[in-house]
Amino acid sequence: MSEQQRAEVPASAADGPTLTVAAVARRLGVAPATLRTWARRYGLGPSSHTAGSHRRYTAADLARLVVMRRLTHEGLSPAQAAQYALSNESAAAEVDDNLLDLLGDTPARAGGGRVVPLPEASPAVRGLARASMTLDAHGISEVLRRQVRTQGVIRTWEALASPVLIGLGERFATTGDGIEVEHIFSECLMGVLRATTESLERPRNTAQVLLACVGEEQHSLPLHALAAALAERGVLARQLGHRVPSSALLSAVRRSGPAVVVLYASMPVVDQDLLGEVDRVRPKPRVLVGGPGWGRNVPATVTRVESLSDTVEEVIASIL
Missing domain, CATH: 1.10.1660.10 (Multidrug-efflux Transporter Regulator; Chain: A; Domain 2)
Known part of the structure; x- marks a missing residue:
């Protein structure tokens, strides 16, 4: 001892x-x-x-x-x-x-007095940001689980998680400090979202839904939020994760024959011809794109989605 x-x-x-x-x-x-x-x-x-x-x-x-x-x-x-x-x-x-x-036997470390400036945020957002700054993984996960359980994934993502992520990102961009805070919050959020997705036992959909981050995109959290929000509605989605090459994505679309393909990019997409190639796959899937990386010039056959709630509704309308 x-x-x-x-x-x-x-x-x-x-x-x-x-x-x-x-x-x-x-x-x-x-x-x-x-x-x-x-x-x-x-x-x-x-x-x-x-x-x-x-x-x-x-x-x-x-x-x-x-x-x-x-x-x-x-x-x-x-x-x-x-x-x-x-x-x-x-x-x-x-x-x-x-x-x-x-x-646990491994105690949390008490944080310092540093804060994330969120003057316009709700008290709940500021409280969760404080927990993040102390690297309190248990507290972060506890709050997120309770919010998902009581408010649902979409509300938790749009009103709580996204403002904290934006605040942490802006703090890092301004000071160059706190990447560990952003990472621990992202890991806790990812764990809660994955647990929600994995709780789906009897999917309502037979048509496939495919989710992927294209190009060099490494931020897959928005798609994990989408998968969890769909799971709450009884819809199972397949995730390909981040940095999916165009060739791998096209192969996956041809092999699985999804009814809906959701592509996310926060970074500028260099190979936008990919959208046309996916559109030519038969049977033809419906293609949704989200994130600022797509710019304004997407084909007329592609649907741009602006929010998590909009994406969920578009996906469900396409398969159920």
């Missing part, structure tokens, strides 16, 4: 597991000073005492702090979040009984 693990052994088996301020801070990914502020201002402090009058957090204390952290990540003010955590025992009771194990 390591020195850290020994420091976190319960004071008494009868009292249940307890943790020090430092141990709780590591697990939640917040600074110890933040925990002391929450205890002083909002009454969310430790309730257990050990020899020498050192106060320690019980599982119930920690459950309330998990609720507090989640709500602040979702955009509530600390005062509102604390009031909810203290007055709604059912919310804390929803936290896994094995809370200490749930938070």
Whole structure:
């Protein structure tokens, strides 16, 4: 057993597991000073005492702090979040009984004071950006899962995830700093979207839907969001991923005979002749293109889509 693990052994088996301020801070990914502020201002402090009058957090204390952290990540003010955590025992009771194990042996790192400037964003967007800046993967995923479960993929993507991604991207473009923040947020979002897609057990469609990023495009998140949004509607889509060469895409279209092909590009597409070649495949698929990389000159037989919600409706109208 390591020195850290020994420091976190319960004071008494009868009292249940307890943790020090430092141990709780590591697990939640917040600074110890933040925990002391929450205890002083909002009454969310430790309730257990050990020899020498050192106060320690019980599982119930920690459950309330998990609720507090989640709500602040979702955009509530600390005062509102604390009031909810203290007055709604059912919310804390929803936290896994094995809370200490749930938070893991590898604690989160507390972040610094850096922020993403999002003056026009909603409180929920700012809260999720704060979680990203602390590299709190557990908190990011928790918020995104709850939003997908309650609001759906399209709403989560358009009102929450996209503004955070834009804010993180603009921060990196301005300062050259924070690529790790953008990466951890993207990985968490990708995991939530994939889990949603994989939850589809009985697809409604027999006609194939094919999704691909063309040319040198490496940002496949929009297509993962599309696949997840379609899965919510009972539609299964096949993903080819990022940087799909024209020859590979044409081969896939010929072999699978999709009814709909969705092509995404945020970078300028050099080989726009690809659209004509896909259009000549028989049986002829419907072709949708999204992203700013296509410019304005696309063939009349190709449908341009501007948003996730529009793309979902176009795909469903074509196959169901």
